[in-house]
Amino acid sequence: MGAYHFNWFLAWQAFPRFYWGLALGLELAALSLLIGSVVGMAGAFGRSFGPAWLRLIVVCYVEFIRNIPLLLLVYFAFYGLPKLGIYVFDNLWSFIVALSVYSGAYLTEVFRAGVNSVPVGYTEAAKAVGLAPWQRVRLITLPVTFRIILPSLSNTFISLFKDTALASALAVPELTYAAEWLNVNTFRTIEAWTFATVMYLFAGYGIAFILRRVERRYAVIR
Amino acid sequence: MLHDLSFALPQLLRGLGVTLEIGAIVVLAGSLAGFVVGLALLYGGFVVRLAARVYVDTVRGLPVLVLIFAIYFALPAFGLRFSAFQAGVTALSIFAAAHIAEIVRGGVDSIPGAQVDAAKAVGLTFWQRLRLVILPQAVRRMVPPWVNVAVEIVKGSALLSLLGIIELLLAMQNVVGVTFSPLPFYGVTAFLYFAVNFTVSRLGGLLEQRFAYLKY
Amino acid sequence: MAAILTISDLHKRFGPLEVLRGISLEVQAGQVVALVGASGSGKTTLLRCVNALEDYHQGSISLGKEQIGYQDLNGRRIRLPETRIARQRAGLGMVFQSYNLFPHMTVLDNVALGLVHVQKKSRAEADRIALSWIERVGLLDKVKSYPFQLSGGQQQRVAIARAVAMQPKVMLFDEVTSALDPELIGEVLSVMQDLARSGQTMLVVSHEMIFVREVAHRVVFMDEGVIVEQGPPEEVLVRPKTERLQAFLARFRGVLR
Numbered sequence: 001m002g003a004y005h006f007n008w009f010l011a012w013q014a015f016p017r018f019y020w021g022l023a024l025g026l027e028l029a030a031l032s033l034l035i036g037s038v039v040g041m042a043g044a045f046g047r048s049f050g051p052a053w054l055r056l057i058v059v060c061y062v063e064f065i066r067n068i069p070l071l072l073l074v075y076f077a078f079y080g081l082p083k084l085g086i087y088v089f090d091n092l093w094s095f096i097v098a099l100s101v102y103s104g105a106y107l108t109e110v111f112r113a114g115v116n117s118v119p120v121g122y123t124e125a126a127k128a129v130g131l132a133p134w135q136r137v138r139l140i141t142l143p144v145t146f147r148i149i150l151p152s153l154s155n156t157f158i159s160l161f162k163d164t165a166l167a168s169a170l171a172v173p174e175l176t177y178a179a180e181w182l183n184v185n186t187f188r189t190i191e192a193w194t195f196a197t198v199m200y201l202f203a204g205y206g207i208a209f210i211l212r213r214v215e216r217r218y219a220v221i222r
Numbered sequence: 223m224l225h226d227l228s229f230a231l232p233q234l235l236r237g238l239g240v241t242l243e244i245g246a247i248v249v250l251a252g253s254l255a256g257f258v259v260g261l262a263l264l265y266g267g268f269v270v271r272l273a274a275r276v277y278v279d280t281v282r283g284l285p286v287l288v289l290i291f292a293i294y295f296a297l298p299a300f301g302l303r304f305s306a307f308q309a310g311v312t313a314l315s316i317f318a319a320a321h322i323a324e325i326v327r328g329g330v331d332s333i334p335g336a337q338v339d340a341a342k343a344v345g346l347t348f349w350q351r352l353r354l355v356i357l358p359q360a361v362r363r364m365v366p367p368w369v370n371v372a373v374e375i376v377k378g379s380a381l382l383s384l385l386g387i388i389e390l391l392l393a394m395q396n397v398v399g400v401t402f403s404p405l406p407f408y409g410v411t412a413f414l415y416f417a418v419n420f421t422v423s424r425l426g427g428l429l430e431q432r433f434a435y436l437k438y
Numbered sequence: 439m440a441a442i443l444t445i446s447d448l449h450k451r452f453g454p455l456e457v458l459r460g461i462s463l464e465v466q467a468g469q470v471v472a473l474v475g476a477s478g479s480g481k482t483t484l485l486r487c488v489n490a491l492e493d494y495h496q497g498s499i500s501l502g503k504e505q506i507g508y509q510d511l512n513g514r515r516i517r518l519p520e521t522r523i524a525r526q527r528a529g530l531g532m533v534f535q536s537y538n539l540f541p542h543m544t545v546l547d548n549v550a551l552g553l554v555h556v557q558k559k560s561r562a563e564a565d566r567i568a569l570s571w572i573e574r575v576g577l578l579d580k581v582k583s584y585p586f587q588l589s590g591g592q593q594q595r596v597a598i599a600r601a602v603a604m605q606p607k608v609m610l611f612d613e614v615t616s617a618l619d620p621e622l623i624g625e626v627l628s629v630m631q632d633l634a635r636s637g638q639t640m641l642v643v644s645h646e647m648i649f650v651r652e653v654a655h656r657v658v659f660m661d662e663g664v665i666v667e668q669g670p671p672e673e674v675l676v677r678p679k680t681e682r683l684q685a686f687l688a689r690f691r692g693v694l695r
Binding site: 071164 | 404415420
């Protein structure tokens with residue numbers, strides 16, 4: 001039905017909804033990356049340097065979250081938390097909480113790999129200079145780790161951006177929801193999903209391109 | 223609560239069965255298709271490689287959910303009649319195939335050119351080289367990412383709940399809708415997903431060990 | 439006597455760099471020809487052109503009467519289809535600097551592979567032939583081992599067995615001892631010497647000057663893509679005529695006297 005006359009006027013009309021949906025998706029991804037990074041750093045350090053019980057908690061957290069569907073977490077955040085007495089979150093923040101917890105598990109591994117691949121020579125030189133452990137971490141380990149994991153962080157961000165599509169299940173007005181809206185209200189299925197596809201691809205590869213430029217500038221440490 | 227559980231558990235297990243069924247079909251179809259597309263990426267003529275590249279990069283650049291909805295909603299507009307289950311499984315298979323194609327390409331590319339030279343020097347033809355020398359070595363490297371794709375597929379099957387397919391997640395939602403203490407069911411469901419994926423990962427680890435004598 | 443391997447006016451480029459500039463060479467049956475020269479002189483490239491692992495834009499290479507890799511059709515030179523070339527390669531055995539044994543196969547399977555899949559022998563026949571060659575190179579006790587369990591010298595000997603089991607007309611050796619620890623070089627060279635004595639035609643790229651002097655019937659010195667001098671080892675290595683060869687041999691002074 002929608003195939004024969006591709007409704008370009010519809011594209012023009014629907015564009016704002018899609019555009020703001022895309023913007024919201026990027027914001028959700030960025031916010032979750034930020035919060036998830038805090039979680040990830042804590043997890044990485046806990047796993048690498050903490051006492052045995054902390055290491056166990058981190059391992060369980062990471063393994064558990066990585067093996068369950070994000071959608072389950074999203075539903076739990078929105079429907080399940082209120083039953084535990086946590087009434088704070090609306091649909092938007094429920095999703096952010098869920099995605100942050102989800103990304104935290106992956107980012108723990110990213111940061112852990114980064115910390116472990118800091119060349120031993122750097123930490124030894126830092127020790128030789130006389131830096132205290134906390135100083136070493138702040139001045140040497142973290143900056144170097146960050147440069148090493150920059151590519152992984154970029155990839156994680158793009159993944160998270162694709163995961164924001166699930167926010168549509170909670171009626172959060174991001175890009176996928178915009179496509180669903182168009183689909184349901186106009187029955188122009190081809191147009192709706194073509195726009196969504198094009199915008200996701202455009203945004204995804206566009207961001208990847210930009211991030212690669214940034215990486216080239218910062219990522220190499222040798 | 224115990225009464226809830228005795229009524230709910232069979233439903234959940236039935237949902238789990240559907241999830242596993244989806245997983246098995248998609249992994250199989252996706253692996254076969256992905257293998258073919260992977261070879262196309264590696265050895266096809268310019269047009270074939272381009273088509274394969276476009277397919278792989280497009281599908282990998284999209285969220286799974288968009289792919290699922292696009293196929294479920296848009297395909298009928300072309301006159302194809304699909305059940306929700308068929309649409310969902312097809313979409314997931316297309317998704318899986320794209321990722322597996324990239325895995326196949328990466329695995330074969332990582333085989334040192336010297337092995338190809340040696341195989342050529344012995345006088346093996348292209349298909350013989352592929353079958354006897356390249357693929358046996360490449361397969362080992364493909365196992366970990368392939369297992370990851372399998373896990374993602376099981377997690378992706380949960381999205382089919384949005385098409386009304388009663389796999390594990392929707393089964394859980396149905397159960398939760400009827401009972402008044404939903405939390406245990408979130409827990410059980412999460413545990414079931416975890417159990418399935420953890421097992422898949424472990425089996426993958428065993429598979430990888432089977433190839434461990436390849437010291438590359 | 440007809441040459442078994444004929445290289446005719448071979449030219450090859452890597453991008454703008456001309457690596458082979460008109461190489462012509464004949465190898466008679468049963469001869470051992472050594473290619474020597476500095477790195478970058480083109481000797482490895484020449485070897486790889488012989489069994490069509492590299493392509494080239496001018497010249498021809500023939501094994502017996504058959505041209506390898508290309509054919510002339512109405513005056514135009516076109517590359518043969520890969521299946522034809524694969525069959526041609528069965529007549530040429532190659533041993534590489536980095537052995538390149540197939541890591542997922544045992545020693546026996548490595549050697550028998552070509553016999554079964556290229557020469558279409560039965561498994562039993564192939565195993566019999568393979569075992570005899572494995573014994574010939576002195577590794578019968580390692581028949582069921584995997585490459586990673588062997589030393590470099592042992593792997594290289596298996597590689598030689600793999601190539602020679604196919605009974606090629608010409609064996610190509612590409613600096614086969616360069617990647618080996620010094621104490622392992624000897625065992626490989628003695629296998630090669632054994633092969634030479636049994637009449638195998640060999641084209642050997644090597645830095646091992648003592649071996650070259652002892653075993654080669656003819657030494658070919660290459661520099662910057664051309665053959666500068668060639669002749670029997672007593673002449674070429676002891677009484678070099680050109681300055682370039684003299685300069686090259688200077689670094690082996692202690693070895694060759």
